[in-house]
Amino acid sequence: xxxxxxxxxxxxxxxxxxxxxxxxxxxxxxxxxxxxxxxxxxxxxxxxxxxxxxxxxxxxxxxxxxxxxxxxxxxxxxxxxxxxxxxxxxxxxxxxxxxxxxxxxxxxxxxxxxxxxxxxxxxxxxxxxxxxxxxxxxxxxxxxxxxxxxxxxxxxxxxxxxxxxxxxxxxxxxxxxxxxxxxxxxxxxxxxxxxxxxxxxxxxxxxxxxxxxxxxxxxxxxxxxxxxxxxxxxxxxxxxxxxxxxxxxxxxxxxxxxxxxxxxxxxxxxxxxx
Numbered sequence: 001x002x003x004x005x006x007x008x009x010x011x012x013x014x015x016x017x018x019x020x021x022x023x024x025x026x027x028x029x030x031x032x033x034x035x036x037x038x039x040x041x042x043x044x045x046x047x048x049x050x051x052x053x054x055x056x057x058x059x060x061x062x063x064x065x066x067x068x069x070x071x072x073x074x075x076x077x078x079x080x081x082x083x084x085x086x087x088x089x090x091x092x093x094x095x096x097x098x099x100x101x102x103x104x105x106x107x108x109x110x111x112x113x114x115x116x117x118x119x120x121x122x123x124x125x126x127x128x129x130x131x132x133x134x135x136x137x138x139x140x141x142x143x144x145x146x147x148x149x150x151x152x153x154x155x156x157x158x159x160x161x162x163x164x165x166x167x168x169x170x171x172x173x174x175x176x177x178x179x180x181x182x183x184x185x186x187x188x189x190x191x192x193x194x195x196x197x198x199x200x201x202x203x204x205x206x207x208x209x210x211x212x213x214x215x216x217x218x219x220x221x222x223x224x225x226x227x228x229x230x231x232x233x234x235x236x237x238x239x240x241x242x243x244x245x246x247x248x249x250x251x252x253x254x255x256x257x258x259x260x261x262x263x264x265x266x267x268x269x270x271x272x273x274x
Contacts, residue, residue, distance in 0.1 A: 015052030017077045022050040024068050038067045055081070055093055058238065059221060091234040094227045097217055099151055103159040105216040105250050107209055111168050112182060114145050115152065115160070116189050121182040122146065124174025152192070160195045163253050165209070166202045169270055180274045187267045190260070198257035199266050208252035216243070216250055 025035050025046075032050070036043040041060065048054035056064075061078035065071070098104065106113045111125050123142045151158060169186070172179040190197045200209070214228040226237040226246045237243055258266060 013081055014055060017056050018050045018052040020077060021056065021064060021074060024070060028068050039063045057093060059223060094236050097219055097225060098148065100220055101158045101217050102220060103218040105161040107163045107250060107253055108168060108213045109165040112164060113162050115149055116162065116186060117145065118182050118185050119146050120178045121174055124178055157194045162197045163200055163257050165200045169199065183267060183271050183274060187271065190264050190267060196260060197263055198254060199263045200253060200257045204256055206256060208249050208256060214246050216247060
């Protein structure tokens with residue numbers, strides 16, 4: 001017998017919430033298409049939510065409550081999804097939010113931020129994972145990571161800020177040539193008009209980012225979110241208090257990092273040494 005497909009950890013909760021959405025829509029006498037038009041979203045998105053294949057996000061749930069005349073019921077369901085179950089789904093939602101973001105502020109410690117990685121460097125980083133996932137999966141993951149970088153060439157790109165801890169620039173992941181190529185790419189990115197890049201240098205006596213990397217994101221609806229990854233999962237943070245704490249951390253990191261000119265000088269020196 002073929003192996004059974006492992007269900008998503010939050011599949012039951014997502015299906016339950018999706019069924020609630022479908023029941024409320026039908027009770028209001030709306031087709032999926034009419035409902036989608038009222039919400040100004042794709043009909044495929046409505047279908048995916050109702051089938052439990054896509055997470056109902058709180059901002060969408062609030063729109064649905066208004067459209068259906070509900071007293072915040074779907075918003076409660078969306079906000080009370082089990083956090084431990086939502087780890088895989090948060091990563092998926094983050095990718096969607098990233099693609100449409102107005103602004104991103106990204107702090108990374110051990111690798112170059114994904115949006116700034118060359119294809120060869122991304123492949124080398126993904127190949128370092130233990131246990132080894134196989135060449136085919138690494139190639140798919142690499143292609144997906146490079147695909148995400150299309151936001152850099154949008155007609156109106158997001159405002160981007162990056163803080164990179166210096167060890168990420170000194171490690172030679174993938175070998176010398178991959179390292180040189182990555183440094184050259186970073187140096188070119190440092191000159192992009194919508195991108196600010198700062199290196200957090202070695203040897204500093206105060207460090208606001210010792211708890212690990214994170215990303216701050218502003219959505220087209222001017223909602224502020226944060227995203228953080230751990231060894232075995234990832235979390236999308238909506239709580240304004242938690243986002244505020246990470247925003248304060250990022251502001252302090254910017255003050256502790258090299259300025260733009262100093263960062264470019266360091267990249268030039270590293271290229272000369274490589």
